[in-house]
Amino acid sequence: MGSPFQIGLLQLALDGTPEENLEKALQGVRDAAARGARLICLPELYRSPYFCQTEDPRFFDLAETAEGPSAQAFSALAAELGVVLVVPIFERRAPGLYHNSALILDADGRLAGLYRKMHIPDDPGYYEKFYFTPGDREAFAFETAVGPVGVLICWDQWFPEAARLSALQGACVVVIPTAIGWHPREKEPLGERQLDAWVTVQRGHAVANGVYLAAVNRVGRERPVPHGEGIEFWGHSFVVGPQGEMLCRAGAGAEEILLATVDPAHLEAVRRNWPFLRDRRIDAYAGLLARFLDGPRGRP
């Protein structure tokens, strides 16, 4: 069983240039590490504004390889500070083949893993299917110096299957870099319910799997489309424990560093009392591999 450690989330405004955003994120990692964090996570696609509000081939120029500027800068910093980092990147894998990914950098600076977002949204203002090929790796958890760390990205956070696979691969904490916000005209009538659903479904994953879960979002309104309303990224980054209990939570509008303690011994105590992994009916779950279960239902 691992030792307790601090997780640090960097809730940031990321509307600057790639160079400015990189610099801000590097400084945030230094600040979080100085406050004791040993696992530090950035928001999704941290290096640019959220360009998926429109479909424009020029934005592919923002992509970098898994050995690119982000990897180099954060690998060096991870080794210098002795911290584990989750660094989301817009990954260029080959010409015409891009992913929404995250580097998991170990405390010695080496690459502990590469996660590629598995579930890709396509909704007004979130045109991700244009940019990102769905991930083709089935790694949802990664061995690091602080223990096994689960990584999902944004839209993945709505899928219980993804959280479960991360837990089954041994994740003690599932980290979820995110870029989610309100359409300005929806905020008043629907915003509270949307935010509450977002928090609830993720707290539900924590309960169902007996894991810590940390969601890290950006803040600020971004309007990359001329005459568009843009998106107001809603912040509210949070960390919950393995019973879904809120350990810390950021506000909606400001940059913040959030810190919380992940304690593997507490996780194990919770799972002994709520032994869901003991009782899964794996003999009866084949239907989960189907798109939908059409046909007559349930007659005795």
Next chain:
Amino acid sequence: MGSPFQIGLLQLALDGTPEENLEKALQGVRDAAARGARLICLPELYRSPYFCQTEDPRFFDLAETAEGPSAQAFSALAAELGVVLVVPIFERRAPGLYHNSALILDADGRLAGLYRKMHIPDDPGYYEKFYFTPGDREAFAFETAVGPVGVLICWDQWFPEAARLSALQGACVVVIPTAIGWHPREKEPLGERQLDAWVTVQRGHAVANGVYLAAVNRVGRERPVPHGEGIEFWGHSFVVGPQGEMLCRAGAGAEEILLATVDPAHLEAVRRNWPFLRDRRIDAYAGLLARFLDGPRGRP
């Protein structure tokens, strides 16, 4: 697409004799139907106190067949009132073979389906593995006069797989008869967190699947074991909508009839905006059929 209808939950104290509990439940169905409910649900094992607080072979005498007294009485009442009923029973299937089941009775009194609890707990005070063989039917949703109704029972409610399978089989609302409460000595230090986790994980299922979800629990302290502390069943039956929004919720201590409207058109609107079923990665979910995914993790 089906028409809106009212669901009615009977939150009841069930510490009487089987005859008394049956009579109370029949009257509750009449009352709920008189108030407009067309789908009415009783708590788990409604016909007796929650006997699983101890392992005692004499309690098998409480079991009945799927054509027994409960089936006969409620089938007649369903037909008389023209309502759909979910009636949990302690099912005797064969000598030495028992299930924790629910009859789904259609509005014409015919059996629309039989659900057998798939996930069986075994924890202090909830010794269900002694009494109940895990369900061997893979029907999680049932066609009825009000549309497809999902049914899970109690411990099933903690498993995202069960809720997902119910939604994939077409459930518009997932009904979950329950018997859950506080150990008296845990109530003060842990009770609030336990109750919140129970609500949260189920609200999470509603969000993740875009379904209505209705949990119906019993109330009252039951002490079937001499010198035992018993369990204080915590009530708090509730109905949530497909974004996890609370539609109605009962208190902790009293019998109540809860009513809420299930609107398939609203469900479809929600799913169009949050199209999780569109984006499930069924090509990558094979790991869900494993007990645990041991072995090296995530190296790139």
